[in-house]
Amino acid sequence: MNRLFIKKFITAVLFLIFLFIFSFLNIRANYKTIKLAVEKTESSSLKEYILNIEHNVNENIYGKYKFIEAYGYVQKLMDKNEFSNFEVVKDTEGKLHFTYFANKPNPTEQLVAKLKDFQRNIKSPKTKLLYLMTPDKYIKGYTKFPKGIPYDYSNETADQFLNQLKLQGINSIDLREGILESGIKREDLFFNTDHHWKIETAFWGFKKLVKDMNKKYSLQLDKDNFYTDINNYNIIKYDNVFIGSMGRKTGKYYADADDFSLIYPKFKTNYDFNFENNFMKGTFIGRFEEALVGVNPIRKYDVYGSHGIIADKYFSYLYGNQPFAHIHNKQNSNGLKVLFIKDSLAVPLISFFSTTCSDVYLIDPRYYKKDALDFINNTQLDFVVVSYSPQDLVDEFFKF
Structure with a gap:
């Protein structure tokens, strides 16, 4: 009996020592990050404030990815196609996805009604509303899930939504159309470990957007096909340097790191880029790659982007999702003035699209606290482009 008690006592003491050492290392490694989160977090309620702080603490746990990697490696050895109770799943090509159980498309009538009301409240008849549907990682005609893996009907939801927009007289462009004929290898359209498209695919989306807008609105955007010619851009490829949003949940041993391409113009460019969020205020001036691209995530070998969103290589373009941002293209003073109300998939596409514009404004409805309509009705705009991917x-996202 005494021997059993001693064993339990020693186990408890060792466990407490481990907790003390781990807590000390955690505080030592992440004190500045947590302190900044405490100082900068803004919320309307104490509960939301505490949740935001807790989120930052959890995201910066000491050795976090070592624990994730160990668990992910065990799941890979077991040849599992789902991770953490279907939080992340794997398709037959080994790409990771976010999904959920569903048996039909989500209802979208209310979303369409909100967008229609939004259109009615745009005062200037010269400002056109356009919906831009970016593609889902589950690509119809290509992606397949193993038996037992749920499909969330995102593409069917998007089809339904676009059909309802058409009935309401709202124009749309669907970038899912033609993606399999884009010239990009099907396995290279999206990152393996992230829900975003690759930068090459985003550039193709920019090219298709320009072409479709010219056709739909009788425009002459890039009439010489100069800005949409990939040969006029530098492409720097980095091998095995990026793990995306899904891979950060599973670790690099469950799904291998992705390659990443940085694409930027060879031709002369000159920009002003301004944005502001809860953590930083940015004003960047210069060439495309100086003003619109954060180079630190590219140069830093940090596959997880563990130093915050600014270290996420996908978000090197435009420094990620900002509540509000303004791109001014000094090389094209007579170009279009466009507002994008968007999610993260549109970020690199908008970067490239800015070459054809004079001014591009960006609003992310998740973080923008002001009235988007008030901004629209007090700003000279040619287009308001709403762009959410099928899962969004x-x-x-429809806070109009």
Whole structure:
């Protein structure tokens, strides 16, 4: 009996020592990050404030990715196609996805009604509303899930939504159309470990957007096909340097790191880029790659982007999702003035699209606290482009 008690006592003491050492290392490594989060976090309620602080603490746990990697490696050895109770799943090509169980498309009637009301409240008849549908990682005609893996009907939801927009007289462009004929290898359209498209695919989306807008609105955007010619851009490829949003949940041993390409113009460019969020205020001036691209994530070998969103290589373009941002292209003073109300998939596409414009404004409805209509009705704009990917056709994004 005494021997059993001694064993339990020693185990408890060792566990407490481990907790003390781990807590000390955690505080030592992440004190500045947590302190900044405490100082900068803004919320309307104490509960939301505490949740935001807790999120930052959890995201910066000492050795976090070592624990994730160990668990992910065990899941890979077991040849599992789902991770953490279907939080992340794997398709037959080994690409990771976010999904959920569903048996039909989500209802979208209310979303369409909100967008229609939004259109009615745009005062200037010269400002046109356009919906831009970016592609889902689950590509119809290509992506397949193993038996037992759920499909969330995102593409069917998007089809339904676009059909309803057409009935309401709202123009749309669907970048899912033609993606399999884009000339990009099908396995290279999206990152393996992230829900975003690759930068090459985003450039193709920019090219298709220009072509479709010219056709739909009788425009002459890039009439010489100069800005949309990939041969006029530098492409720097980095091998095995990026793990995206899904891979950060599974670790690099469950799904291998992705390659990443930085694409930027060879031709002369000159920009002003301004944005502001809860953590930083940025004003960047210069060439495309100086003003619109954060080079630190590219240069730093940090596959997880563990130093915050600014270290996420996908978000090297435009420094990620900002509540509000303004791109002014000094090389094209007579170009279009466009507002994008968007999610993260549109970020690199908008970067390239800015070459054809005079001014591009960006609003992310998840973080923008002001009235978007008030901005629109007090700003000279040619287009308001609303762009959410199929999985983001939810109330959170339609705060009009």
